[in-house]
Amino acid sequence: MTVHGATSSADSQGGAQPRMTAFVSRNKTVNATDKANLRSVLSYFCSADVRPFSAVDGAGFRKAAQFFVTLGHKYGNKFNVNEAVCGRKTVSHEATLTASLVKAD
Numbered sequence: 001m002t003v004h005g006a007t008s009s010a011d012s013q014g015g016a017q018p019r020m021t022a023f024v025s026r027n028k029t030v031n032a033t034d035k036a037n038l039r040s041v042l043s044y045f046c047s048a049d050v051r052p053f054s055a056v057d058g059a060g061f062r063k064a065a066q067f068f069v070t071l072g073h074k075y076g077n078k079f080n081v082n083e084a085v086c087g088r089k090t091v092s093h094e095a096t097l098t099a100s101l102v103k104a105d
Contacts, residue, residue, distance in 0.1 A: 030038070042056050055061055072079050 045051065046053050046055060068081070071084065
Protein backbone atom coordinates (compact mmCIF):
# COMPACT_ATOMS: atom_id res chain seq x y z
CA MET A 1 0.00 0.00 0.00
CA THR A 2 1.35 3.43 -0.94
CA VAL A 3 0.45 6.64 0.87
CA HIS A 4 1.98 9.86 -0.50
CA GLY A 5 4.92 7.97 -2.00
CA ALA A 6 5.62 5.91 1.13
CA THR A 7 5.29 2.16 1.12
CA SER A 8 3.96 -0.13 3.78
CA SER A 9 6.21 -2.39 5.80
CA ALA A 10 6.09 -4.97 3.00
CA ASP A 11 6.64 -4.13 -0.66
CA SER A 12 4.74 -5.62 -3.59
CA GLN A 13 7.15 -8.57 -3.69
CA GLY A 14 6.37 -9.51 -0.10
CA GLY A 15 9.79 -8.42 1.22
CA ALA A 16 10.32 -6.14 4.18
CA GLN A 17 11.04 -2.46 3.60
CA PRO A 18 14.57 -1.40 4.63
CA ARG A 19 14.80 0.16 8.06
CA MET A 20 16.12 3.71 8.46
CA THR A 21 19.24 2.34 10.16
CA ALA A 22 20.24 0.76 6.84
CA PHE A 23 20.89 4.25 5.46
CA VAL A 24 23.01 5.48 8.37
CA SER A 25 26.77 5.62 7.77
CA ARG A 26 28.90 3.39 9.91
CA ASN A 27 32.64 3.20 10.23
CA LYS A 28 33.94 0.41 8.05
CA THR A 29 36.52 -2.07 9.27
CA VAL A 30 39.66 -2.27 7.15
CA ASN A 31 40.33 -5.82 5.97
CA ALA A 32 43.61 -7.66 6.61
CA THR A 33 44.89 -7.26 3.03
CA ASP A 34 44.38 -3.50 3.05
CA LYS A 35 46.01 -3.24 6.50
CA ALA A 36 49.05 -5.13 5.19
CA ASN A 37 49.22 -2.85 2.14
CA LEU A 38 48.97 0.22 4.38
CA ARG A 39 51.82 -1.08 6.56
CA SER A 40 53.91 -1.48 3.42
CA VAL A 41 53.09 2.06 2.22
CA LEU A 42 53.86 3.56 5.63
CA SER A 43 57.13 1.64 5.77
CA TYR A 44 57.99 3.02 2.33
CA PHE A 45 57.05 6.55 3.47
CA CYS A 46 59.44 6.38 6.42
CA SER A 47 62.23 4.69 4.46
CA ALA A 48 62.10 6.67 1.21
CA ASP A 49 61.74 10.05 2.92
CA VAL A 50 64.11 9.13 5.79
CA ARG A 51 61.46 9.90 8.41
CA PRO A 52 61.33 8.46 11.91
CA PHE A 53 58.83 5.64 12.33
CA SER A 54 57.16 7.76 15.01
CA ALA A 55 56.03 10.13 12.23
CA VAL A 56 53.02 7.89 11.63
CA ASP A 57 52.00 8.27 15.30
CA GLY A 58 51.75 12.05 15.13
CA ALA A 59 48.41 13.85 15.33
CA GLY A 60 49.35 15.95 12.30
CA PHE A 61 50.08 12.92 10.14
CA ARG A 62 46.83 11.27 11.21
CA LYS A 63 44.86 14.45 10.45
CA ALA A 64 46.49 14.70 7.01
CA ALA A 65 45.79 11.01 6.32
CA GLN A 66 42.14 11.43 7.29
CA PHE A 67 41.88 14.49 5.03
CA PHE A 68 43.28 12.47 2.12
CA VAL A 69 40.61 9.85 2.77
CA THR A 70 37.97 12.60 2.70
CA LEU A 71 39.35 13.99 -0.57
CA GLY A 72 39.43 10.50 -2.06
CA HIS A 73 35.81 10.02 -1.10
CA LYS A 74 34.87 13.38 -2.59
CA TYR A 75 36.86 13.11 -5.85
CA GLY A 76 37.16 9.34 -6.27
CA ASN A 77 40.10 7.28 -7.48
CA LYS A 78 40.98 9.87 -10.11
CA PHE A 79 42.17 12.28 -7.39
CA ASN A 80 45.74 13.35 -8.25
CA VAL A 81 47.76 13.97 -5.09
CA ASN A 82 50.48 15.76 -7.08
CA GLU A 83 48.00 18.43 -8.16
CA ALA A 84 46.61 18.93 -4.67
CA VAL A 85 49.62 18.82 -2.35
CA CYS A 86 51.58 22.04 -2.13
CA GLY A 87 55.34 22.34 -1.75
CA ARG A 88 57.52 22.90 1.29
CA LYS A 89 57.71 26.70 0.82
CA THR A 90 53.92 27.01 0.83
CA VAL A 91 53.66 24.77 3.89
CA SER A 92 56.39 26.79 5.63
CA HIS A 93 54.58 30.06 4.90
CA GLU A 94 51.28 28.61 6.15
CA ALA A 95 52.98 27.31 9.32
CA THR A 96 54.41 30.78 9.99
CA LEU A 97 50.93 32.30 9.68
CA THR A 98 49.45 29.61 11.92
CA ALA A 99 52.18 30.14 14.55
CA SER A 100 51.55 33.89 14.63
CA LEU A 101 47.83 33.28 15.17
CA VAL A 102 48.51 30.80 17.97
CA LYS A 103 50.92 33.25 19.66
CA ALA A 104 48.29 36.02 19.43
CA ASP A 105 45.77 33.93 21.40
